[in-house]
Amino acid sequence: MFSLITQKSVPATATRPLTRPVFPFSAIVGQEEMKLALLLNVIDPKIGGVMIMGDRGTGKSTTIRALVDVLPEIAVVAGDPFNSDPEDPELMAESVRQAKERGETLAVVQQKVPMVDLPLGATEDRVCGTIDIEKALTEGVRAFEPGLLARANRGILYVDEVNLLDDHLVDVLLDAAASGWNTVEREGISLRHPARFVLVGSGNPEEGELRPQLLDRFGMHAEIRTVKDPALRVQIVEQRTAFDREPWGFLEQYGERQTSLKGQITQAQTLLPQVQMDYDLRVGISQVCATLDVDGLRGDIVTNRAAKALAAWEGRTLATVGDIRRVVVLCLRHRLRKDPLEPVDSGYRVLQVGQEVFQWEGA
Template identity: 75%
Template sequence: MTTIKERMRPVFPFTAIVGQEEMKLALILNMIDPKIGGVMIMGDRGTGKSTTIRAIADLLPQIQIIQDDLFNSHPTDTELMSDSVQSSIENGENLPISLINVPMVDLPLGATEDRVCGTIDIEKALNEGVKTFEPGLLAKANRGILYVDEVNLLDDHLVDILLDSAASGWNTVEREGISVRHPARFVLVGSGNPEEGELRPQLLDRFGMHAEIRTVKDPALRVQIVEQRSQFDQDPDSCIQEYKEQQTTLKTNISQARDLLDNVNIDFSLRMKISQVCGQLDVDGLRGDIVTNRAAKAFAAYNRRTQVTSEDIRSVITLCLRHRLRKDPLETIDSGSKVVEVFSEVFA
């Protein structure tokens, strides 16, 4: 049954989006393996960043949660359930389960720390003398997608909080003598326009992938994009219907890739070469190596294979490393030519 909200705001089909293959691939790989660590999408204004990100959530299968739970707690996985649900299960309580769409949470630029992390319900504290935790956006985003548009304009302090939660999978709030910890496993997706300022290199490094998008220059493609958008705005239902089969196919592919992921292998020789590329590019830390290995496995699974090839690595390595090369905050991000050059050298 569709909700009023879904009827009011139809989602543009992901498979109808023309071009921007880099961004689409980065999002799909993060849906297959959320541990890749999210994606930063930088590009010109009006290139469909927000449309594409909202469209990807529509492709994911529904998830099981403990009914009416504020943290979207998983019915069986203790890593994905809140402390209160855990204690209820330990006490032998039988908790009802329901299905929901994968949460897609927008983080507004003006959000406060309390709104993001959660706070104490002051009204209840004053009226009833009870200290109650009021969950924030990180709780809503658990097991879903947290989208920050114009992430390069977001307060650094908030970006730090988001990245820490995304990395640890937990959010801890200490307020007024109350300490609350809850799971916050989400795919962090940021978008922005480089003209409005870059992120600090330390923060950029925390995003698993970095996709660049440019305005389409080909007149025929531009006309196709404009026509598609106009068609969707005039009659969303017929546009959604037109792409229903492609959407179902992609949905199935993502779901099958998720199931296959644990069986995908990457040879030691290929892992050595990935680390050699990272070493030659002078990438700080080991995050680049880890993300490239994960992304290559997800790409192989997406192509229904259990063995990673050097071509799989070639397809993802630029997305995983280009934003880790910048040492000076005043430098611009390399378009990926350095990564391709070193990759070709090492994998020759």
């Protein structure tokens, strides 16, 4: 009897991957603001990441984890702990760059875009890297053990409940995200490696806000609300139930949509360098930022990049005022100086000033 059960169960699972199934990105209903912000950041990682704040149980973590499955694979140097790009010197570790300069042939493999979760209890050594104690004890040499920033190079670094993360770790993350490099000084070892990643943070505003100077370092800020429409809520519940009951069958239903989405992302990344924006629109963006009294120029830069990324996402080489309108709230709402006595929502203020500058309708 045992042998019969074993023989029947093997074929049922033999053709299925051993990896844990992830809810498909294309099946996620609603939360368009969050999905758009994530897509624009993978099209142009220089936007600077996205902070997602919202109610509990609104699908923040599910959406972020689902994004990885629709990203195109990347070429990396085989065996390199920093996911070095075989062609771009800015994305190479020092050892790979030196090998390239010596004319050595580098073995290259294709792999999925890495996604690294940063736990709240992580130490700075775990994040930045530290001394390899095993090699120090067994071989008597000082060797570097890469941390989470090394693993996240050319990928996504996700921090759930980022508003509960220790401030010094947030500083480390944002400095690396802004510069694209991680510098480690540990017990006689000095090392610098690329750390280009899309920083994604999520949290519940009821559990505390990020400091304004840290929040400003995130390129975009998406606010998520619980879905109120009963029909939409039923659809979300039914989809989740179907996925939990038969995940691989559910994934097969969305196979074509996932493939199409991955192709669209690849095309947008290729098209992005060709996208242009008229001078008058660039001036208008800066006028909006100045009117809102946004500190610094990061808001101007991010809004320009996001509008161009949206144009590339839709297959266009010219960014329009419509693109600006769709991204300006995401790029600026978290950069405004908050007045606790002011009842007006920050997103509405951004749209209102944008309407005055660009004369778009319906603000």
